[in-house]
Amino acid sequence: MNTDKKELAVAALRNGTVIDHIPSEALFNAVRFLNLESQPNAVTIGYNLASKKLGRKGIIKVADTFFDDSVLNRIAIIAPNAVVNTIRDFEVMDKKRVALPDSLVDIVRCNNPKCITNNEPMATRFDVTDRGDETHDVKLRCHYCNHTVDGRHAHFK
Amino acid sequence: MSSTRAHSFVSIAQASKEQIEELLRRSAYFEQHPNSELLKGRVVATLFFEPSTRTRLSFETAVNRLGGRVIGFSDASTSSTSKGETLNDTIRMVANYADLIVMRHYLEGAAQWASEVTDVPIVNAGDGANQHPSQTMLDLYSILKTQGRLEDLTITMVGDLKYGRTVHSLLQAMKYFRPKFRFVASRELAMPEEYLSFCRENGIEYEEHREFSPEVIADSDIIYMTRVQRERFADPLEYEKVKDLYTLRKSMLDCAKPNLKILHPLPRVNEIDRDVDDCPEAYYFEQARNGLFARQAIITDALGIDLPED
Numbered sequence: 001m002n003t004d005k006k007e008l009a010v011a012a013l014r015n016g017t018v019i020d021h022i023p024s025e026a027l028f029n030a031v032r033f034l035n036l037e038s039q040p041n042a043v044t045i046g047y048n049l050a051s052k053k054l055g056r057k058g059i060i061k062v063a064d065t066f067f068d069d070s071v072l073n074r075i076a077i078i079a080p081n082a083v084v085n086t087i088r089d090f091e092v093m094d095k096k097r098v099a100l101p102d103s104l105v106d107i108v109r110c111n112n113p114k115c116i117t118n119n120e121p122m123a124t125r126f127d128v129t130d131r132g133d134e135t136h137d138v139k140l141r142c143h144y145c146n147h148t149v150d151g152r153h154a155h156f157k
Numbered sequence: 158m159s160s161t162r163a164h165s166f167v168s169i170a171q172a173s174k175e176q177i178e179e180l181l182r183r184s185a186y187f188e189q190h191p192n193s194e195l196l197k198g199r200v201v202a203t204l205f206f207e208p209s210t211r212t213r214l215s216f217e218t219a220v221n222r223l224g225g226r227v228i229g230f231s232d233a234s235t236s237s238t239s240k241g242e243t244l245n246d247t248i249r250m251v252a253n254y255a256d257l258i259v260m261r262h263y264l265e266g267a268a269q270w271a272s273e274v275t276d277v278p279i280v281n282a283g284d285g286a287n288q289h290p291s292q293t294m295l296d297l298y299s300i301l302k303t304q305g306r307l308e309d310l311t312i313t314m315v316g317d318l319k320y321g322r323t324v325h326s327l328l329q330a331m332k333y334f335r336p337k338f339r340f341v342a343s344r345e346l347a348m349p350e351e352y353l354s355f356c357r358e359n360g361i362e363y364e365e366h367r368e369f370s371p372e373v374i375a376d377s378d379i380i381y382m383t384r385v386q387r388e389r390f391a392d393p394l395e396y397e398k399v400k401d402l403y404t405l406r407k408s409m410l411d412c413a414k415p416n417l418k419i420l421h422p423l424p425r426v427n428e429i430d431r432d433v434d435d436c437p438e439a440y441y442f443e444q445a446r447n448g449l450f451a452r453q454a455i456i457t458d459a460l461g462i463d464l465p466e467d
Binding site for chain 2: 083112114115116117119120121122125142144145147149
């Protein structure tokens with residue numbers, strides 16, 4: 001809890017969402033994915049911060065914004081160990097790890113140009129074949145063409 | 158075991174050991190009884206969105222010898238696909254007419270998608286570089302027939318192991334039968350790591366070889382040859398260097414085991430010298446013939462038709 005307070009003191013976030021423990025390499029993908037460029041509220045992005053677990057990490061703080069679980073859980077594809085803190089009145093009201101579902105329907109685009117999903121109006125479906133951890137990526141396999149992709153290289157629809 | 162429910166046959170990787178054994182049992186039955194009326198009154202559609210004469214003729218012969226009727230097309234340019242119709246719409250339309258759809262498509266995952274948009278069973282006759290399960294069934298039947306068993310065999314795969322869809326599917330299907338694999342290929346066309354790790358996860362013993370040596374041949378029960386295609390090489394000089402290293406010649410078979418058989422999915426170019434054709438080890442032409450029985454097995458199983466008691 002002490003570390004939380006330190007983080008909060010830096011950003012002075014009164015209300016909003018803090019997404020922590022994002023691997024540095026995945027940070028800007030996460031930024032794009034959350035569509036933060038069109039965010040009207042204050043956004044703080046920390047890059048290459050020191051981390052005991054990850055070596056270097058990224059952090060995203062968004063003021064006065066609370067994301068749906070379904071949106072946050074998608075972050076698990078690129079950052080399986082990310083932690084989401086919900087802040088209200090400078091207090092951490094909720095702290096949870098992102099949760100990766102067993103399969104992802106119509107979230108990720110297949111990297112294989114010859115996959116049926118890139119040539120037909122239809123939903124994509126990926127099965128999670130490796131849930132990933134601090135040392136390695138999430139792995140996804142296309143339900144249709146069987147191509148596999150690392151979470152951090154996944155393209156979102 | 159008999160299958161009483163109609164179902165699609167899209168991928169060998171999804172097939173259970175029991176399903177594979179049932180299809181092999183059926184293949185043996187149809188070799189004994191190639192002509193029947195098991196499909197009398199039924200219509201099978203063969204939708205070939207890309208041409209593949211050999212596979213189409215084999216499937217259509219299978220239907221005809223089972224007493225069924227065939228509708229379909231052999232080239233997408235003669236279908237509504239050329240007008241921009243989606244696969245979804247084509248399949249739903251044809252499903253109104255046919256009891257079973259055999260389809261070949263240039264896009265990967267097309268057969269899986271088709272099986273999700275209709276209740277009519279879909280048989281995958283090849284979807285791009287992805288799956289071609291009827292080829293795998295005829296390979297398995299050929300191995301079973303020539304060796305008397307599938308268990309504990311040493312199978313040597315030679316040539317293009319990187320892009321060769323048939324070797325990947327055969328490797329996956331053999332996981333139930335304790336095989337030993339020898340992978341013989343140049344570095345450019347080596348078995349992909351994905352399949353090597355599949356072997357390790359399933360406790361399958363394998364060795365990788367760069368050289369097609371007499372020792373490898375002497376060790377083998379089955380040699381599965383594949384075509385090394387020039388267009389797979391970024392550097393044409395590299396192709397010239399390796400193209401003859403993986404050619405099988407009659408003189409190389411002196412040390413072979415008496416039960417060795419040579420398989421090849423065909424068409425062959427020059428990876429098997431013509432002088433091998435008359436050797437007792439050459440099996441690739443009979444192998445193609447087994448495709449008929451394997452496809453009769455797949456069609457009747459997909460329709461949930463029980464075989465008559467012998």
